[in-house]
Amino acid sequence: xxxxxxxxxxxxxxxxxxxxxxxxxxxxxxxxxxxxxxxxxxxxxxxxxxxxxxxxxxxxxxxxxxxxxxxxxxxxxxxxxxxxxxxxxxxxxxxxxxxxxxxxxxxxxxxxxxxxxxxxxxxxxxxxxxxxxxxxxxxxxxxxxxxxxxxxxxxxxxxxxxxxxxxxxxxxxxxxxxxxxxxxxxxxxx
Amino acid sequence: xxxxxxxxxxxxxxxxxxxxxxxxxxxxxxxxxxxxxxxxxxxxxxxxxxxxxxxxxxxxxxxxxxxxxxxxxxxxxxxxxxxxxxxxxxxxxxxxxxxxxxxxxxxxxxxxxxxxxxxxxxxxxxxxxxxxxxxxxxxxxxxxxxxxxxxxxxxxxxxxxxxxxxxxxxxxxxxxxxxxxxxxxxxxxxxxxxxxxxxxxxxxxxxxxxxxxxxxxx
Numbered sequence: 001x002x003x004x005x006x007x008x009x010x011x012x013x014x015x016x017x018x019x020x021x022x023x024x025x026x027x028x029x030x031x032x033x034x035x036x037x038x039x040x041x042x043x044x045x046x047x048x049x050x051x052x053x054x055x056x057x058x059x060x061x062x063x064x065x066x067x068x069x070x071x072x073x074x075x076x077x078x079x080x081x082x083x084x085x086x087x088x089x090x091x092x093x094x095x096x097x098x099x100x101x102x103x104x105x106x107x108x109x110x111x112x113x114x115x116x117x118x119x120x121x122x123x124x125x126x127x128x129x130x131x132x133x134x135x136x137x138x139x140x141x142x143x144x145x146x147x148x149x150x151x152x153x154x155x156x157x158x159x160x161x162x163x164x165x166x167x168x169x170x171x172x173x174x175x176x177x178x179x180x181x182x183x184x185x186x187x188x189x190x
Numbered sequence: 191x192x193x194x195x196x197x198x199x200x201x202x203x204x205x206x207x208x209x210x211x212x213x214x215x216x217x218x219x220x221x222x223x224x225x226x227x228x229x230x231x232x233x234x235x236x237x238x239x240x241x242x243x244x245x246x247x248x249x250x251x252x253x254x255x256x257x258x259x260x261x262x263x264x265x266x267x268x269x270x271x272x273x274x275x276x277x278x279x280x281x282x283x284x285x286x287x288x289x290x291x292x293x294x295x296x297x298x299x300x301x302x303x304x305x306x307x308x309x310x311x312x313x314x315x316x317x318x319x320x321x322x323x324x325x326x327x328x329x330x331x332x333x334x335x336x337x338x339x340x341x342x343x344x345x346x347x348x349x350x351x352x353x354x355x356x357x358x359x360x361x362x363x364x365x366x367x368x369x370x371x372x373x374x375x376x377x378x379x380x381x382x383x384x385x386x387x388x389x390x391x392x393x394x395x396x397x398x399x400x401x402x403x404x405x406x407x408x
Contacts, residue, residue, distance in 0.1 A: 009310060013377035017358070041310050044384040052352050052383070056324045057333060058231045061244055064251075065230055069223065071252045075259065076219050 001027040008038045012045055056145050062137065063115055065170050113137075114165040121168040121176040126159035130173075132166050144172035207271045214262055222259050229272050230255070232354045233279045236364075239349035240283035242338055250286055254279035269363065273356065277364040280346070310381055336386045344379035351376055 001023050003011075008031055014020050015028055032039045051057075113120060115137040132139040133152045139161040140147050146169050147153070168176045210225045226233075233254050238247035258265075258275050265274055323329045337345060350361045351372070362372045 006309075009381070010377070013380055014373065016380075019358070019373075040388075041381070041384065044388045045380050048380050048383045048387065049352050051324065051333060052337070052348070053355065054324050055231075057330060057353060058235050059330075060231045060234045061248060064234060064248060065227075067248070068230060068252050068255060072223065072255065072259070075256050076222065 003027045003031050005031075005035060005038055008032075008035070009041060012038075012042055015042070016046060016049060063118070066115075066118060112165055113167055115167070118167040119177050121158075121162060121173065124158045124162065124168055124173065124176045126157060126162075128158045129155055130158050130161050131155050132161055137166060138169045139166040139173075140169040141172040144169055146171045204270060208267055211262060211265060211271065214259075219259075222262070225271065226255055226258065226275065229275055232272065233275060235349055235353060236276045236279045236346075237283040239337075239346045240280065240342060241287060246286060246290075247283070250282045251279060254282045257282065270360065273360045273364055276350065276354070276356070277366075280364055280366075310385060333387075336383055339386070340379055340382060344375050344382065347372055347375040348379035348383070352380070 003024070008015075008028055011020060011024065011028065015025065018025075020028070032042060118137060129142075130139040131142050131144075131147065131153045133147075133154065135152075138146075139156075139158065142155070168174075170177060207225060210221050214221050214225065230251070234247055234251040237250040237254070238244065241247050241250065254275065257278050261278075265271065324333075337348065340348065346365060347361060350356045350364055351358065356364065358369055358372050358376075361376075362369045365372070
């Protein structure tokens with residue numbers, strides 16, 4: 001079987017997906033050996049598939065999963081905000097407000113979380129080295145694919161990061177978030 | 191086995207999900223988080239492929255996940271849960287777009303010749319681009335921008351098939367189109383993206399300047 005360039009272009013996608021009958025496939029392979037233009041199209045198309053197939057292109061906005069889980073919480077646990085719950089929250093707020101000035105005078109300042117939607121970490125090893133960038137909200141293990149900015153990355157200890165209000169990344173440090181989450185969900189599920 | 195981490199293969203994953211779904215149906219609602227967590231970014235990117243607006247896509251992704259939870263009893267085991275979930279996201283995104291008439295902004299040029307042959311525009315040799323280049327934000331933005339300039343019918347097929355790695359059949363099912371249409375659109379999408387990005391991202395970076403709104407390089 002002999003194929004021309006137009007037939008090759010028409011089938012190039014199926015060729016990459018290995019979705020061709022053996023006769024046509026081998027005819028195309030022979031054509032590629034002879035035709036530089038079609039080989040260039042094949043290689044370029046393969047590059048497209050490989051580049052876009054990388055999961056780094058499936059980025060979600062910062063805080064996406066926290067906002068999603070919060071909305072799920074509201075749907076799964078509509079009774080979460082009971083009167084009792086509000087009373088407990090109000091009492092806790094009063095205690096926090098009352099103790100704030102005292103705490104500030106007795107200890108070095110610990111800033112709040114940098115995102116209203118963030119979940120604080122649980123039992124993160126304080127001396128573990130992590131990376132963050134000053135405008136961000138989360139800290140990561142070096143090399144995490146959820147790091148959005150590379151230019152101003154800083155390496156600090158987890159203790160320093162938490163003191164400044166950064167929270168663990170939901171991908172690379174998920175295990176330090178899951179324990180917190182399971183307590184939340186478990187208490188409601190019972 | 192303590193400390194050993196092993197990824198589940200597809201049949202194992204489906205069995206694990208089937209067990210989770212049954213337990214959720216039986217009232218263990220908190221397990222729904224575990225069920226959807228691996229697919230959260232896919233749901234978002236499917237919605238973004240249709241809506242091209244991050245805020246709308248996030249809202250639709252949330253709606254889709256909530257809808258999946260509310261209708262978990264309607265899920266049939268012959269499909270994969272991920273395909274079903276993405277199908278919901280696609281439908282929600284399309285409804286949102288219709289409601290807000292954003293489809294009026296969609297270029298129609300590519301619909302016109304969907305069945306015709308597509309001739310590549312550029313035959314320059316394109317050397318393999320190392321995956322490390324994706325660490326560069328501008329490269330990711332360039333790829334995202336090129337994808338965004340495709341018509342929706344090509345973009346949605348490409349996103350589900352080549353970015354989310356659904357099979358041809360699953361892509362057809364999620365989008366409610368035929369397998370043949372998926373193949374035709376996928377071919378067109380891949381070749382158009384190649385034309386935009388060849389002969390390399392360096393050249394494409396320069397050429398992308400001319401990819402103005404409503405202006406296409408082919």
